[in-house]
Each structure stands twice: as structure tokens, then as C-alpha cells.
Amino acid sequence: MAETWIDLLRLLDGALRLATPLILCAMAGLVSERSGVINIALEGKLLTGAFAAAAAVTLTGSVAVGLAAAVCAATMLSMVHGFACITHRGEQIISGVAINIVAAGLTVVAGNALFRQGGHTPPLAPDDRFPALTLPFAETLAAVPVLGPFWGELVSGHTLPVYLALASVPVIWWLVYRSRFGLRLRAAGELPEAVESAGVSVTVLRYRGLLIAGVLCGIAGAYLSTGHGGGFVREMSAGKGFLALAALIFGRWKPWPVLFACLLFGVLDAAAPRLHGLEVPLLGPVPVALVSVLPYGLTVILLAGFFGRAEAPGALGRPPGRTG
Amino acid sequence: MRQLIRRVVLGLVLAVLASPGMALEFKPAVVYDVGTKFDKSFNEGVWNGVKKFIDETGIAVTEFQITNEAQREQAMRRLVQRGATLVIAVGFSQADAIDAVAADHPDRQFAIIDVFWLDRPNLRQYAFKEHEGSYLVGVAAALASKTGTVGFIGGMDIPLIRKFQCGYVQGVHAARGDVTVLQAMIGTTPSAWNDPTRATELARSQFDRDADVIYHAAGASGTAVIQTAVEAGRLAIGVDSNQNGMAPGSVLTSMLKRVDVATYRTLVDAMNGRFTAGVNVLGLAEGGVDWALDEHNAPLVSEEMRTSIEKARDDIISGATLVHDYTTDSACPG
Numbered sequence: 059m060a061e062t063w064i065d066l067l068r069l070l071d072g073a074l075r076l077a078t079p080l081i082l083c084a085m086a087g088l089v090s091e092r093s094g095v096i097n098i099a100l101e102g103k104l105l106t107g108a109f110a111a112a113a114a115v116t117l118t119g120s121v122a123v124g125l126a127a128a129v130c131a132a133t134m135l136s137m138v139h140g141f142a143c144i145t146h147r148g149e150q151i152i153s154g155v156a157i158n159i160v161a162a163g164l165t166v167v168a169g170n171a172l173f174r175q176g177g178h179t180p181p182l183a184p185d186d187r188f189p190a191l192t193l194p195f196a197e198t199l200a201a202v203p204v205l206g207p208f209w210g211e212l213v214s215g216h217t218l219p220v221y222l223a224l225a226s227v228p229v230i231w232w233l234v235y236r237s238r239f240g241l242r243l244r245a246a247g248e249l250p251e252a253v254e255s256a257g258v259s260v261t262v263l264r265y266r267g268l269l270i271a272g273v274l275c276g277i278a279g280a281y282l283s284t285g286h287g288g289g290f291v292r293e294m295s296a297g298k299g300f301l302a303l304a305a306l307i308f309g310r311w312k313p314w315p316v317l318f319a320c321l322l323f324g325v326l327d328a329a330a331p332r333l334h335g336l337e338v339p340l341l342g343p344v345p346v347a348l349v350s351v352l353p354y355g356l357t358v359i360l361l362a363g364f365f366g367r368a369e370a371p372g373a374l375g376r377p378p379g380r381t382g
Numbered sequence: 383m384r385q386l387i388r389r390v391v392l393g394l395v396l397a398v399l400a401s402p403g404m405a406l407e408f409k410p411a412v413v414y415d416v417g418t419k420f421d422k423s424f425n426e427g428v429w430n431g432v433k434k435f436i437d438e439t440g441i442a443v444t445e446f447q448i449t450n451e452a453q454r455e456q457a458m459r460r461l462v463q464r465g466a467t468l469v470i471a472v473g474f475s476q477a478d479a480i481d482a483v484a485a486d487h488p489d490r491q492f493a494i495i496d497v498f499w500l501d502r503p504n505l506r507q508y509a510f511k512e513h514e515g516s517y518l519v520g521v522a523a524a525l526a527s528k529t530g531t532v533g534f535i536g537g538m539d540i541p542l543i544r545k546f547q548c549g550y551v552q553g554v555h556a557a558r559g560d561v562t563v564l565q566a567m568i569g570t571t572p573s574a575w576n577d578p579t580r581a582t583e584l585a586r587s588q589f590d591r592d593a594d595v596i597y598h599a600a601g602a603s604g605t606a607v608i609q610t611a612v613e614a615g616r617l618a619i620g621v622d623s624n625q626n627g628m629a630p631g632s633v634l635t636s637m638l639k640r641v642d643v644a645t646y647r648t649l650v651d652a653m654n655g656r657f658t659a660g661v662n663v664l665g666l667a668e669g670g671v672d673w674a675l676d677e678h679n680a681p682l683v684s685e686e687m688r689t690s691i692e693k694a695r696d697d698i699i700s701g702a703t704l705v706h707d708y709t710t711d712s713a714c715p716g
Contacts, residue, residue: 068590072583176418176447181605181628184612287578288609291602292418292449296577332587 063204067211069328074212074220075286077324079104079295081223082278083302084309084316085230086271090136091311092234093267094247094260096375098154099139100275101299102161107132107279109165112179112290113172115186124284129276135161136272137265144264147377158299166292179283179290188217188285219281226274231313233270243267247371250378260378275299308360310369326356408653410435411444411466412645413457415473416572419447421602424622424641428472428495431645439653448476451572455479462487468652470645471495474542475572480505491657493648495641496542498661507661508644512542513549514698515637515671516597517705519619520553521694522635522673523595524561525687526617531562533588535581535607537600538574539567541709546599546621546637548714549705556703557690564588568603578606585610585618595619595634608633617682626678634682636674640664667699 083100090097110131115124135157142153166177173179193214199206234240245253246263253260282298283290305323309316412432414425432443444466446457454476461469462483467490471480474496484492484502491504498509523532534550536543551563566584568574581603588596589610596611597619598604604621605628611618612632620626620636627633644664651657664670673691675683697703706715 068587072586076579076583175420178418178420178602181422181609184609282579287582287606289578289605291576291578293576294578296573296579328583 064207064211067207069332070325071212071215072328072332073321073324074216075324076327077320078220078223078286079278079282079298080302080305080320080323081317082219082226082274082281083299084305084320085223085226085313086274086278087303087306088230088311088313088316089234089243089274090264090267090271091306091374092247092371093243093264094250094371094373094376095140095143095264095268096150096154097139097268097271098151098303099135099157099161099299100271100302101295101297102154102158103132103135103139103272103275104279104282104299105158105165105293105295106135106161107276108283108294109169109179109279109290110276111280112182112283113169115182115284116173116179116289119186121186121188121280121284125277125280128280129273132276132279133269133272136268136275140265140268144261144268144377150375162293165290169290169292177292182284182288184288186284187288188219188281190215190217191221217281217285219277219285222277223281227313227317234313239263239266244371246378247373250373250376254378307370311371322360407465408441408468409444409466410441410468410470410649410652411446411461412470413446413454413461413472413476414448415475416448416450416575418576418602419445421575422605422623422625422628423601423620424639425472425601427623427639427641428470428645430623431642432649434642434646435649441653443649451475455482458483459486462490467491468493468649468657470648472641474540491652495644498663503659506648506657506659508641508648509661509663510639510641510670511663511665511705511707512546512599512637512639512671513552513705513707514666515639515673516546516549516599517553517556517698517703518666518673518691518694519597519635519637520550520555521557521691522553522683522687523550523597523617523619524554524557525684525690526634526682527558527561527595529592529594530558530560531564531592531594533564533585533593533596534566535584535588535596535598535600535604536565536567537569537603538572539570541712543567543599544712544714545708546597548708550597551714552705553694556694564591564593568600575601575603577603581606582610586614589614589616597621597637599637620674624674624676626674626676630678631682633679635679638672638674640670640672643669665698666695 083104087097087100107128111124111128114127115121139153139157142148143150169177196210196214199209242258243263246260250260301323305319306316308319419425419429436443448454458469458479469492471494477497480492480494481500484505488504493506495508497507532554534547536547547565554561554563568577568580581600585596585607595617596607598607599621608618608629612629617634619634622639625633625636708714
């Protein structure tokens, strides 16, 4: 019993690690999409953040500098996105896709120029990565059954970005639903003309939405290359930005359901490696292909079956003053 | 942009080298596999062979790094068009491409690593007895394990990687019958060679299940396995290149696959006009595979381990021990 409990906790522990970049990216997407900007560029911003963090840490040896570099790089890319689709009222999806392509190419070219290792950064030593934080009471509670392992295995012992990701959810919820800025932000996404006629600039609101998105994507990127992983490799975001977008839609653009969707994807992803090589009675070992496809298969089924009508923000993808 | 620079550089090289009357001057080229040249493992082994050749002869070797599947054949054809007289392809997934290009250019020479089933008069093929080398590191893993559980993490789920896995399992069980081997593959597509996130999770899940030594055969993804071992305070076993120095104290040993030797030999043979086609299979006896012992892992290898591994090595070379090759019947005994 205790053994199963610990196994379950370790599974959830892995799920939390894998869900962290999804949560951060999904919250980034939530803020920008609630302001009316479709953020298909999450993937590119995440990748750029990951590269900037790994490169900065390799050059300076400080994770803090890495995190700052990641946030700056992702935010800059976010601003370019904003310049194209807010200031110049460009097509949001196309500019987003362009950002993704630029990020995929630029990270490799810059990586090659800096480190001459085929676009990789050199692998980072454990000291150059986010250390695992041990929360208070992890030691004292260790002996307590059920609760001890729960605190020690699952809650404690993660890196800083994991806690930042979890903290981002209530913060974003408060920001979007309880603050004056959030009210205007949502209005900019639903009916930008109303916001304009009230004398508030939709442009500024949407830029702010993208600014917050850039910061969150940067943290997610730093986590990917200097927290969970140890170094940058080509296209290491591996579709996480798009999966976050799926979680955003699955969670209907609301912070708590989005968090739930991210954690669900995390659990499916974490279960996959643990099912590898598992002997199932009568069937023999679980085939790798089946295990690998499980998260995606379930996602499709969940999205198709248990999910009603999408209630996207009314003016998503539409610049103000153009009703159609 | 890179493409442009490459073109300009190639153009310059061509202009310098193309002296009249020597239409087919020796011009070697290498096409690396997905996972990139600096994967600290398989491709980097080839690069080490290439580097040795360049350092010794001063002859330039054109290189191409594949970034997606569609580029393989195109890249080889372009290299041939630009005057490459010898094209070395790295990895089994280039087999179809090199077969087609070699058929169209009987006047050029080709070589491929990890392939043995093609038949062209101008194609040299190298295969390795990875099961023999993996057997040795399996013995090492079993003897180093304190928990009685060891792990294996493969890259892409293909017969070649199963061959590593199967040899390893045989070695573990030959040394200690009571050791459990946890086994996993990262994925089923070439992206598995470049997926540190999944490799990290797999390694953690095996360490969580009490494994204390993990052998990886996962190309660039394997770096993450070694990093996870460092973090967890456990041991990893490297593959292809000597990875002992990547994390001294955390890498028990490495299964060496001397792709550098194969590459270097091919380059030298072709340069001296002694290129031969056909299949070369390199095992322990031929020095094609081995285990690595150097100053980085010496403190981890006890005298007893060393004796046992050397004995296993001698038995395989003499034929007293026969390590089963997974690819012969797609099955692993036991």
C-alpha cells in the first residue's frame, strides 16, 4: 500500500515537472488571447527563451542571468509579434507562425555561431542549473505516513520555475478577473470598440497582454533548458507551445480549468515512460509505439468527446474597428 | 544564410582545388545523421575520425548535417555534383538514399556506417557487433550495482538498438543471474535521438524504481541520462564515443563503437586508391567495439570487475562465449 502510494506520488511528481512549461505557456496564451491576440507563437517564444537561458548560463555561469536573458529574449519576440499584429494590424496567425519559424532557425544559427556545436549549447553542470528547493518540514515530516511522502516527494524538491508556474495561476486569475486592468483586458478581447469609445487604448492593452505572455514564456524556456534539462538542443520545445495552446482551448480560456488541462497532459506524459517495458499479463511488454501515442490519442478523444462549444474571446484575432 | 555561406565556401574550395587535368581529384564528404555532429556520441565518433584525417593529411572534408528526412538523398546528390569522389553516410537511416545515389554514380565511391544489407560495387558498408561490447558493459553494470536493479534506455526503437539492449541484458545476467534489468526506449521516430526531456524522465523513472546503473544507447538524448545520473548520485554507462570524461565519477564506463576507426580507414584507403567495396563487420576481435577504461572512471572500476570484464572479453574473442545477436532472429533469449 505504502509502495503504491509512493509510486503514485512519483508519477504525479513527474507530471508536475512535465506540466510546468505547459502551465506557464498556457497562462501566457491566456493573457494575450483574452486581450484579443491569438498567440500561436508560444512555441517560438518558449524555444527562444530556452536558448537564451542556456546560452547565458553557459557564458556567465549564473542561472539568474539565464532566467533574465530568457525573459528578455521571449519578451522581445513578443514585442515583435505585437508590432506586426497590433501596430500594423497584420494577420495574427501568420505573424505567429513566422515567429515560430524564425525562432527555430535563429536559435540554431546563433548557437552554432556562439558555441560551434551544431546549434547545441554545451551540457550544463548540475551547479549551473536551478537547484531543487527543499521546502520546510520536508525532513521533519518524512516519518509521518501518507502525508510525509506527499510533502517530501510531491510538493517539496522542485526547482524554482515549477513553483513560479503554480503561483502564476492564482496571480493570472486575480489579474484577469479581479483587477481593473483585467476588466479592460477582457473587454479588449471581447469588444475592442467599446474600450476605444471609453477612451482606453486597445493597442496599449494588447501590448501589455503580450508583454506578460513574453515574461511567462521566458520563464518556461529557462525551465526547459536550465531547470528540467541541462543545456539547449535544437527544437527542444518539441511542440510544448502547441500543447499549451490545446490546453488553453481545452480549459476554455479560464485559469483554473486550464491548469487542470495542463496537469492532465502532464500526467499522461509522465505515465508514458513509466509504462515502458512494463509486462502486462497475457500481452507481454507494452509496445513503445502504443505508450508514446497514448497522451496524444487521449487528448484527441478528450477534446472531441468531453468538450462542448469553444467560447473564444469575441474579438480574438480581430483588430479594433474592423467588424467582420 | 548558412546555406548561402556554405555555397560560397564550397565554391571557393572548388575554385582552388579544380586544377585542369585532375577532374576527379580526391574529395571526400561526410553526411551526418539526425542528432547532429556534436552529439558526444555516435556522430561525434565519426567526426573524431574525420578530424584525425584532416589533421594528418590537411585534406579538406566537406560535411553536411541532416536536419530533416527529406534532405538525405538531395544532400548526397549535391555533394556528388560538386565533385565529391567519396561520400560517407552516417547511420542506417541513410541506407536507401545512398543506395540510390551510388547506383546513379558508379564512378564515385560511397561508404555507409551501420548498414550491411546493400549490394553495390562502389559501396563500402560497416557494421559493428554492438552486442559484444554491450555484453561487456552489462557485466560491468551487474557487478557495480548495489541495489540489484540496472537500467537500459534506448533511443529510437529499431532492431539496431534492440541489439545493444539484448547484448547488455545477456551480459548482466551472465555476471549475476539475480539482477533485474529495466528497459525503455525513448521513441519510434528519429527525433528520439534528440529528446533530452523524455530521456530525463525515463532515467528518473528508472532511478525511482531502484536502478543504480543505466546504460544508454540514445545518441544526443543520452547526455540527459548522464546528467540525471549525476543529479541522482547514481551511475550511467556511455555509448559509441568515450563518454567517461563527461561526468567523471558518474560514468561507470562507455561502450566504444569505433566509428572513428571505420571513418578514418575509409578516408585513408580512398586517398591511397585502395578503396574496396563490400561489408566489414567489426567486433571485439577486430577492435571495432570495446569498453572504456581511463583516468575518469578508474576509481569506479574495482579489480574484481576489471578481471571479470577482461575474462568475458577474452571468452568472446576466443569463441567460448557466444553473445546472441538480436538482429539475426529478432528475438532475445531469456
